[in-house]
Amino acid sequence: MTQDILTVEGLKAYYQMNYFGVSREVRAVDDITMTVRKNEIYGIAGESSSGKTSFIKVLAAAIRPPMRVVDGSVKFNFKSGPIDVTTATPQQLDAIRWRSLSYIMQGSMSTLNPVRRIGKTFEDFAKRPLAASGTPYRERVLGHLERLKLPADVLNAYPHELSGGMRQRVTIGLATVCHPEFVIADEPTTALDVVVQKEVLGLIREIQQDMGSSVVFVTHDMSVHANMTDRVGIIYAGRLVEEGPTRQMFFAPKHPYTAHLVASLPRIGDTTQRPALEGRPPSLANPPQGCRFHPRCPLAIDKCKTEVPPLIPVANDHRSACWRWQDVAPLVKPHQAHGVMA
Amino acid sequence: MHGYFWFVGKRLLQLLAVIFCGISATFFITHLSPIDPVEQVLGRLSARSNLSPEAIAATRAALTEMYGTGQPILTQYLNFWTRLLRGDLGPSLLAFPTPSMELVTRAMPWTLGLLVTSTLFTFVIGNLLGALAGYHPENRFFQAFGLIAMGVQPIPYYIVAFILLIIFGFLWPVLPISGGFAMDVRPAMSWQFIFSILQHSILPALSLVLVGFGGWFLGMRALVSNVVNEDYVTYAGLAGVKKQTIVGGYVIRNALVPQLTALAMALGGVFSGTVITEQVFNYPGIGSLLIDGVNYGDYSLVLAVSTVSITAVALAIFIVDLLHPLLDPRVRTE
Amino acid sequence: MFSVFRDLIRYNIEFAIGLILVGAVVIFAVLSYFSPVDPSLIYMAMPDQPPSGQYWFGTNSRGQDLFWQLSAAFRNSLIFGITVAVLSRIISITVGLLSGYVGGWVDRVLMFINDIFVAVPIFPILVLFYFVLRNNMDSFTLALIMACFGWPFDARLIRSVALGLKHREFTRHAVFAGMSTPKILLEEHLPYVMPIVFSTFMANMLWSIGLEVTLAVLGFTNLNNPTIGTVLYWAISHSAIVVGVWWWIVIPVVLIVMTFLGLFLLAVSMNEYIDPRSRLRRMGA
Numbered sequence: 021m022t023q024d025i026l027t028v029e030g031l032k033a034y035y036q037m038n039y040f041g042v043s044r045e046v047r048a049v050d051d052i053t054m055t056v057r058k059n060e061i062y063g064i065a066g067e068s069s070s071g072k073t074s075f076i077k078v079l080a081a082a083i084r085p086p087m088r089v090v091d092g093s094v095k096f097n098f099k100s101g102p103i104d105v106t107t108a109t110p111q112q113l114d115a116i117r118w119r120s121l122s123y124i125m126q127g128s129m130s131t132l133n134p135v136r137r138i139g140k141t142f143e144d145f146a147k148r149p150l151a152a153s154g155t156p157y158r159e160r161v162l163g164h165l166e167r168l169k170l171p172a173d174v175l176n177a178y179p180h181e182l183s184g185g186m187r188q189r190v191t192i193g194l195a196t197v198c199h200p201e202f203v204i205a206d207e208p209t210t211a212l213d214v215v216v217q218k219e220v221l222g223l224i225r226e227i228q229q230d231m232g233s234s235v236v237f238v239t240h241d242m243s244v245h246a247n248m249t250d251r252v253g254i255i256y257a258g259r260l261v262e263e264g265p266t267r268q269m270f271f272a273p274k275h276p277y278t279a280h281l282v283a284s285l286p287r288i289g290d291t292t293q294r295p296a297l298e299g300r301p302p303s304l305a306n307p308p309q310g311c312r313f314h315p316r317c318p319l320a321i322d323k324c325k326t327e328v329p330p331l332i333p334v335a336n337d338h339r340s341a342c343w344r345w346q347d348v349a350p351l352v353k354p355h356q357a358h359g360v361m362a
Numbered sequence: 363m364h365g366y367f368w369f370v371g372k373r374l375l376q377l378l379a380v381i382f383c384g385i386s387a388t389f390f391i392t393h394l395s396p397i398d399p400v401e402q403v404l405g406r407l408s409a410r411s412n413l414s415p416e417a418i419a420a421t422r423a424a425l426t427e428m429y430g431t432g433q434p435i436l437t438q439y440l441n442f443w444t445r446l447l448r449g450d451l452g453p454s455l456l457a458f459p460t461p462s463m464e465l466v467t468r469a470m471p472w473t474l475g476l477l478v479t480s481t482l483f484t485f486v487i488g489n490l491l492g493a494l495a496g497y498h499p500e501n502r503f504f505q506a507f508g509l510i511a512m513g514v515q516p517i518p519y520y521i522v523a524f525i526l527l528i529i530f531g532f533l534w535p536v537l538p539i540s541g542g543f544a545m546d547v548r549p550a551m552s553w554q555f556i557f558s559i560l561q562h563s564i565l566p567a568l569s570l571v572l573v574g575f576g577g578w579f580l581g582m583r584a585l586v587s588n589v590v591n592e593d594y595v596t597y598a599g600l601a602g603v604k605k606q607t608i609v610g611g612y613v614i615r616n617a618l619v620p621q622l623t624a625l626a627m628a629l630g631g632v633f634s635g636t637v638i639t640e641q642v643f644n645y646p647g648i649g650s651l652l653i654d655g656v657n658y659g660d661y662s663l664v665l666a667v668s669t670v671s672i673t674a675v676a677l678a679i680f681i682v683d684l685l686h687p688l689l690d691p692r693v694r695t696e
Numbered sequence: 697m698f699s700v701f702r703d704l705i706r707y708n709i710e711f712a713i714g715l716i717l718v719g720a721v722v723i724f725a726v727l728s729y730f731s732p733v734d735p736s737l738i739y740m741a742m743p744d745q746p747p748s749g750q751y752w753f754g755t756n757s758r759g760q761d762l763f764w765q766l767s768a769a770f771r772n773s774l775i776f777g778i779t780v781a782v783l784s785r786i787i788s789i790t791v792g793l794l795s796g797y798v799g800g801w802v803d804r805v806l807m808f809i810n811d812i813f814v815a816v817p818i819f820p821i822l823v824l825f826y827f828v829l830r831n832n833m834d835s836f837t838l839a840l841i842m843a844c845f846g847w848p849f850d851a852r853l854i855r856s857v858a859l860g861l862k863h864r865e866f867t868r869h870a871v872f873a874g875m876s877t878p879k880i881l882l883e884e885h886l887p888y889v890m891p892i893v894f895s896t897f898m899a900n901m902l903w904s905i906g907l908e909v910t911l912a913v914l915g916f917t918n919l920n921n922p923t924i925g926t927v928l929y930w931a932i933s934h935s936a937i938v939v940g941v942w943w944w945i946v947i948p949v950v951l952i953v954m955t956f957l958g959l960f961l962l963a964v965s966m967n968e969y970i971d972p973r974s975r976l977r978r979m980g981a
Contacts, residue, residue: 082600117602125600130593135615135690144603144611178691194601379808380815387816391824516960517953518906520913520928525949528937627814627849634819638910652820653914656827664827668820675817 024097025202025234026056026079031092031106033078036085046304048074048087050258053331056202056234061225063249063266064238065281067301071258073126073206076238080123080204081105081113096121098201119149122200124191126207131191132179138190139175142197149198164197167230168223185216189223196227203228203235210239221248242281246270251337254278257302257312260331264338274340274348276317282350311343319344366687377680384672388665389442393435400426417459424452446669452662456654462666466648470670472542473647476563477636480570481629487571488578489621493614495579496586508583515576519635523569523642530565538562540644566643570635574628581624585617592616619690626682630675704969711965717958721951725774728767735760735768735922744941754943757934766948769922770955776835776908776923777901783843784900785893788851792889793881795851796858807855813848821845822907826916834918838911842904850896854889861885891966898963902956909952924952 030053035046048071056062066072077083078094089106096103098120103112105121125131133141142161150157162172168189179187188208195203205224209217225248228235237249245252245266253263254277262275273279280297299316302308308315314324323343331341342348404422433441445451454462495504514522531539538544543558589595590613598608637649644650648667655663687693704711733740739759747754753762795806825841826833861867861884870880905924911917912925915933919926927948936944 080600082596114602117600123597123600125593125597127593131597133594133598133612133616134692135619136611140611144598144607145601148602148604180692376808376811376815380812383812384816384821387821388824391821392828512960512964513957516902516956518909518956520910521949521952528945532937630815630817630819633817634907634910637819638913641914652823656823656916659827664824668824671820672817676815679815 023058024055025058026236027093027095027097028052028054028079029093029095031075031078031094032090033074033083033087034090035074035087044305047071047258047307048304049078050307051092052255052258052260053092054253054260054263056236058201058234059232060250061228061235061237061248063245063252064236064255065240065242065245065252066255067240069304070255070301071304072238072255074258075255076204076206076236078106079236080121081108081117082123096202117149118145118195118198118200120201122195122198122203124195124203124205124208127211129184129187129211132187134179136178137175138177138179138182142175142194145194146197161197164193167227168193184212185220188212188216188220192220192224192227196231199231199233201233203233204238205235206238207240208237209244210241217244224248242285246285254281257307258304259312259341261313261342262340263331264335264340268335268338272335272350274334274338274345275313275342276319276344276348277313279348279350311341319347369687369693370684373680373683377676380676380679381673384676385446385669386439388668388672389439392661392665393438420459421453421455451666451669454655454663454666455660456658456663462660462663463670465651465663466666466670469646469648469651472645473636473640473649476566476570476639476645476647477632480567481574481632483567484571484574485578485621485625488575489582489614489618492579492582493586493609493617496583496617497590497609497613499587504583508580511576511579514572515580517573519569519573519638520642522573523566523639526565526569526572527642537565539565542646562643562645566639566645569639569642570632573635574632577628578621582617582621585620586613589613589617615689619686622682622686622689626679629678629682633671633675704965708965708969710961711969714958714961714965717954718962719958721770721955721958722774724767724951725771728764728771731764731768733761733764735765736920744939747943747947753947754941756930756944757936757939757941758930762944762947765922766927766951769924769927769948770951772835772922773905773908773924774901774955776839777905779836779839780842780846780904781897781900783839784846785850785897787843788847788849788854788896789886789889789893791847791851792854793858793885796855797862797877797881797885799859799862803855807852810848810851813845816845818842818845818907819910822911823916826911831918835908835921835923838908838917839904842907846900846904850892850900853892853896857889857892858885861888891969895963895966898959898966902959902963906956924948924955 030051031049032047032051033049035044035048037044037046050071052075064072064076074087077087078089083089083106092106094105096105096116098116100116100120103116105113132138136144146161147153147157150160152160161175165172165174170186170189170193174182174186174190179190182190188211192208195205208224209220212220221244224235224237237245239245249266251264252266252269254261254269254275256277262269262273262278264274269278270282273282284297297316302312302315308325310326311317311320311324311329314320317324319342321344327343329341329343331339334340334345340348400422404418408418449463451462453459454465457465491504491507495501495508498504527539530537538561541562543555543562595608595612598612603612636647637652639645640647640649641653648671652664652667652671654660655667705715706712728735737760741751741755741759741761743755743757743759745751745755751761751763753766755761756765791806791810795803795810822838822841825838829837866884867880870884875884908917908923909925909928912919912923912929913932915929917923917925919929928945931941931944931948934941934944936942
């Protein structure tokens with residue numbers, strides 16, 4: 021039976037801004053409850069500034085002022101023992117960082133120290149969690165590089181001497197060399213061109229299966245989700261609006277926003293105009309009443325404007341936060357969707 | 363390696379260009395003016411001293427040869443360079459007939475010693491404290507330090523030196539305020555002499571340190587508080603990299619790169635600060651020499667000090683620039 | 697623009713203090729236009745009088761009323777600083793925008809010249825000019841020479857902004873619309889570098905007034921023209937402190953510190969306003 025490695029309950033994380041005398045509260049993560057299972061890739065999708073980056077920052081225990089966790093818990097169930105990263109001490113966090121929980125940060129251009137050789141960075145990151153040095157350490161790193169199809173001499177290079185794809189593989193290598201149980205990947209392929217992107221995605225998948233670890237994979241690109249993830253969660257305006265197995269989400273979405281996201285994907289041989297979504301994502305400082313999607317929703321009724329829909333089970337392993345989930349029709353016919361799931 | 367070679371080559375070219383332009387400027391400023399240098403110098407000389415007619419004649423000959431007055435300006439310019447390359451800019455009037463270059467060479471160690479130690483000290487301490495202040499923005503001690511640095515930093519060299527002079531010369535006379543060493547100490551390799559030199563250098567050095575310190579402190583503090591927010595620092599923190607490694611290898615290393623550029627750019631200003639400091643504390647360096655030269659109308663001495671100081675500052679900048687690729691690998695492959 | 701100013705005064709304590717300090721000094725300097733005495737004349741009052749109801753700042757050993765003397769001195773020094781700043785801003789804007797926008801060999805040549813100007817120490821050059829010109833060197837000549845050395849730092853800064861502007865959409869639009877290069881630089885790019893120009897304006901004034909003080913204290917300017925530096929020169933040459941005429945030194949030093957601190961705070965706080973990263977820091981990000 022599958023077991024949960026991560027349990028998030030009622031998580032709220034707000035930004036407290038005070039800018040030239042005006043104080044604002046931005047509700048970047050507003051009441052999210054979800055779980056991630058062992059040995060699965062869980063995708064998180066959403067537009068930019070939907071709060072998905074803030075959410076995974078909390079998961080990665082990277083909360084810094086002005087953001088703070090207001091309510092809820094983020095519990096990991098590692099082999100070394102359970103830990104709630106919202107309440108753990110810095111020492112407890114240091115003990116799990118990289119050994120159990122690691123992170124692939126967005127933007128490989130800026131995540132590597134420009135004045136440090138890659139090999140040195142590997143030592144900084146991996147020596148302590150691996151608790152190895154000398155030949156065993158070297159062999160471990162070189163073996164890992166080989167798996168990533170990176171030449172051994174990247175260790176002597178500086179970040180600026182590598183191509184974008186190489187640099188991204190180096191960051192993936194850094195994040196996975198200690199065989200962590202849980203990896204958070206934030207837009208790891210966004211800045212790469214399509215060919216390199218495919219290669220890097222394959223690599224992440226391969227390494228995940230080798231190590232048997234769980235991955236939370238964040239991207240706004242739905243086609244990447246289709247190819248990579250086991251389950252997908254959709255975040256809109258700081259809330260989880262739908263969650264389910266990837267195939268089901270693409271074939272039978274139960275939230276109008278998901279339906280729209282899936283429909284906006286280009287497909288081979290399809291020349292019809294994509295339906296555009298009216299309006300813009302709401303401001304998190306001042307979100308709309310009721311369901312936050314209602315101003316843009318084609319199915320909105322009066323109830324949506326006043327009452328917040330709860331995230332309820334709508335099918336096997338499938339939850340949606342919509343009053344009219346039964347009326348959501350897939351905007352894509354199943355045979356078309358196959359083009360994406362290739 | 364190839365990249366570094368090109369880098370050094372480019373900088374070397376720049377060094378030569380700077381020296382060439384700077385020294386040419388000193389030549390043209392002095393030679394395109396409507397005032398005839400030879401007569402001006404001789405006028406001052408006869409007004410101030412009672413040299414023998416032979417000495418005046420010798421000086422006139424030397425000056426005429428050196429300035430080449432009457433010859434076309436281009437010839438004068440070429441002559442100037444040949445003389446300069448031989449290190450001979452004529453006798454000084456101030457200490458006739460000692461060659462000006464000899465006076466400069468004699469004064470140079472004093473200035474260099476004062477300048478190098480105080481600049482290095484200021485740079486290291488200012489950057490170190492600035493980095494700590496930037497890394498711990500909540501620390502009260504560093505906040506107070508920042509306020510003081512902000513208050514002292516914009517005050518001109520002269521005022522700081524002068525305030526020190528008033529404090530330690532009149533209000534609380536514990537330190538010597540004038541000269542390079544005590545009058546009753548014989549210049550020799552003795553402990554007494556070295557002690558006297560150190561004692562006399564405290565106030566001049568302190569004034570340079572006080573003025574320079576604030577700039578490095580504030581600059582580094584601002585840089586560090588920016589670098590701390592860079593992705594690679596956040597990322598290393600998320601990976602649980604040791605704090606000392608993050609502060610030293612990630613934060614300070616990166617913040618130091620622009621500070622090194624700033625050091626190269628500040629050296630010219632540091633030199634003008636030394637001139638003032640030497641004047642205020644009567645220190646026997648080339649700054650005092652320059653001022654005496656101007657006041658006595660000593661043409662060749664002023665030219666000698668100008669050319670040597672322009673060359674020295676350019677060389678110092680060149681050396682700092684060569685260090686740049688060691689700190690920043692991106693420069694090497696440019 | 698006005699609301700930016702108001703916000704700065706209200707929420708940036710450094711800007712407010714700087715503005716008060718500089719404002720006080722400017723008002724004091726403007727008073728010199730109503731001076732009852734000619735500040736260049738000597739022995740117009742009883743020498744060495746301490747501050748009193750009649751002579752607010754006392755009189756010096758040269759028989760000058762220090763209040764009016766200093767007022768004129770600060771006016772002259774501020775005008776001097778502004779002249780240098782305006783002239784050097786013109787050079788740095790021209791070089792910076794041209795270098796950034798035109799690029800290629802124009803950029804390389806201009807930056808090579810720029811680097812030379814950075815590396816040549818200005819102080820010996822200024823002393824040399826004084827040495828040759830002596831009392832023919834009036835403050836405008838001095839301002840002109842300093843302006844020739846005060847631009848390279850800021851030109852580089854402006855260039856880096858111009859490099860970014862070059863690839864922006866509106867620049868391409870302007871090019872396709874057939875706008876000439878000078879017109880693009882003046883009408884499209886200049887507004888973007890104005891904030892830098894303002895903040896470096898203050899820093900440049902600090903630098904030039906400080907250098908003038910340095911030169912004057914050594915006696916290397918026209919000493920009959922009252923400036924901050926020449927006031928100090930005369931005080932020192934009359935050994936004011938030793939003789940006990942302390943107000944001749946202390947009052948100008950206090951005013952100088954006020955001026956420099958004020959200008960510095962203005963430059964720093966404006967710089968902070970321009971750089972959004974340091975603004976975020978202020979918010980605690």
